[in-house]
Amino acid sequence: MTPPPPPNLLHDAFSADFEHELRFTRSVLDSSNPLLEDLLGWDEQGPRPGLIAVVDSGLHDATPGLSKAIEARFADPALPELRETIIVPGGETAKNDSNVVESVLSAIDLNRIDRRSLVAVFGGGAVIDAVGFAASTAHRGVRLVRFASTVLAQLDAAIGVKNGINRFGKKNFVGCFDVPVAVICDEAMLETLSDRDWRSGYSEAVKIACLKDAPFFDLIEKNADRIRERDIDASRPVIHRCAELHLHHITRGGDPFERAEARPLDFGHWAAHRLESITDFETTHGEAVSIGIALDTMYSHLAGRIERSQADRVVEVLRRLGLPVHHSALHGEAILNGIEEFREHLGGRLTITLLDDIGRPVDAHEVDPEVIARAADLLA
Ligand SMILES: NC(=O)c1ccc[n+]([C@@H]2O[C@H](COP(=O)([O-])OP(=O)(O)OC[C@H]3O[C@@H](n4cnc5c(N)ncnc54)[C@H](O)[C@@H]3O)[C@@H](O)[C@H]2O)c1
Ligand SMILES: [Zn+2]
Structure with missing residues (x-):
């Protein structure tokens, strides 16, 4: 007798491992600071990965020389190769204006950022949310490293495994969950905040x-x-x-x-x-x-x-x-x-x-x- 056909139903449970790297430091872009090599150093057997830097305009305007410092640090051959730095509007505009996500997607495309390469975002929670959304959706997920530059980003927003933008007057209406490669909180960046x-x-x-x-x-x-x-010794333990x-x-x-x-x-x-x-x-x-x-x-x-x-x-x-x-x-x-x-x-x-x-x-x-x-x- 022929056995009955298997039921048209398959069920499998599966899980995936994630790691969450959170680092507190000071002056991360100084060449004497080993943190970036530790986190982003690449296996020199393969081709050098590419990287684009996306910088919050508020942070950029408050920190003369920031673009140059990013350029100089990623000139180090031990780190991914900087292909472009773009500045995007800081604050909630980053999540309200769809051009921001579009400009990051376009930079990922033009600079041939693949799934082995990186997007490095420098900014507050809003820019991190919007840029993270672009990175998570390009090629179904380009690796992201977050440099958190506000108090709120360092103690909350940049640590979250979600990103998103606002639509239809509603906060975070569009977005997704994703885990960044690393979250870097540089205490010196907080000094220029209003x-x-x-x-x-x-x-x-x-x-x-x-x-x-x-x-x-x-x-x-x-x-x-x-x-x-703004007493940093009292604030640091809280952050x-x-x-x-x-x-x-x-x-x-x-x-x-x-x-x-x-x-x-x-x-x-x-x-x-x-x-x-x-x-x-x-x-x-x-x-x-x-x-x-x-x-x-x-x-x-x-x-x-x-x-x-x-x-x-x-x-x-x-x-x-x-x-x-x-x-x-x-x-x-x-x-x-x-x-x-x-x-x-x-x-x-x-x-x-x-x-x-x-x-x-x-x-x-x-x-x-x-x-x-x-x-x-x-x-x-
Ligand atoms: N994804 C999450 O889990 C999560 C969690 C909490 C909050 N959020 C989101 O984070 C956003 C709020 O983030 P925020 O409080 O960092 O504000 P923000 O990103 O709006 O930044 C505030 C202002 O500071 C400027 N700025 C950034 N860094 C600076 C620096 N070092 N010096 C001078 N100016 C600087 C920005 O340009 C902006 O004008 C909200 O959109 C919120 O929904 C997300
Ligand atoms: Zn919140």
Whole structure:
């Protein structure tokens, strides 16, 4: 008797290994600094890989001689060969203007950057997100090395394994997950930041402390005034610890590509992303996150969770860091659309992170607009 044909169904599970290289250094482009050789040195048996450098215009304008320094460093035959340096608009324009992605794709094409070659991006979180998207989609993935040049990029954005651009007035509407070859955080690059961009980064540190590490919150609280005043000895441990917490969330948290329903790192972000759009990106991401954290912390309190004294500590530390905790747009209808946009972005059921206490997050699946309004009133 002939056996029955196999069922028309095949199922295999598979996994792939990733490594995440994060390095803190100072003056990475100095020829005396061995970091680049260590990370990007190539096997001299094969052809020398090519590289294009893409530089954030804000960083470029604030750092005379940067293009020359990139040129000089990659003239070293031990490193990939620099084929072109392009400057792209810094800030959220990088994610709002589709010409930026197009110009990077075009440079990848014209310079024959293949999957063995590299794109090196130097900039803030927005430029890194947009350039990363171009690199991840060209040839279905050209290798990317990120040189993070803002506080927010060094402690959060550049460490993430996602990139993307804004479309239809919505943040990160188009994008993908990808793991960079390396993330390099050069402390010297932070010196040219404006005070506003310096301060903007620390809301993400307060965020992750509230989610994962109460003693880290205490450290930020203790040093908030010195951090605001740009004391690097007080700021460095906060940047490093925050980066480490973000890294471990990705590498050890069990959900690097965010398939699960909960998105804990997006605490405060449903309102933040909406606020950025409503204000036409006049509010920086870090400022919007600060306002979003303050709102969701007060909401948590009004919803019977975190105690008022603890909620006040969160709001106060944001204020002391020089960050805003309120915006008039919190009182309008428009902000509430952020909840639906967030649900769509997650897919499926709405899951918002609230706080039972500092260091004790909790998932919520419903949000009461009246309580949001009361929380906004408390912050006004
Ligand atoms: N992919 C992720 O996981 C992730 C995580 C968090 C945030 N983000 C994104 O990051 C973006 C915010 O990043 P950001 O806070 O770095 O701001 P940003 O990229 O908008 O940069 C802020 C400003 O600083 C300028 N700049 C950059 N480096 C400089 C330097 N060293 N000296 C002087 N000026 C400099 C830029 O030109 C810009 O004008 C948002 O788009 C946000 O959505 C992404
Ligand atoms: Zn963020």
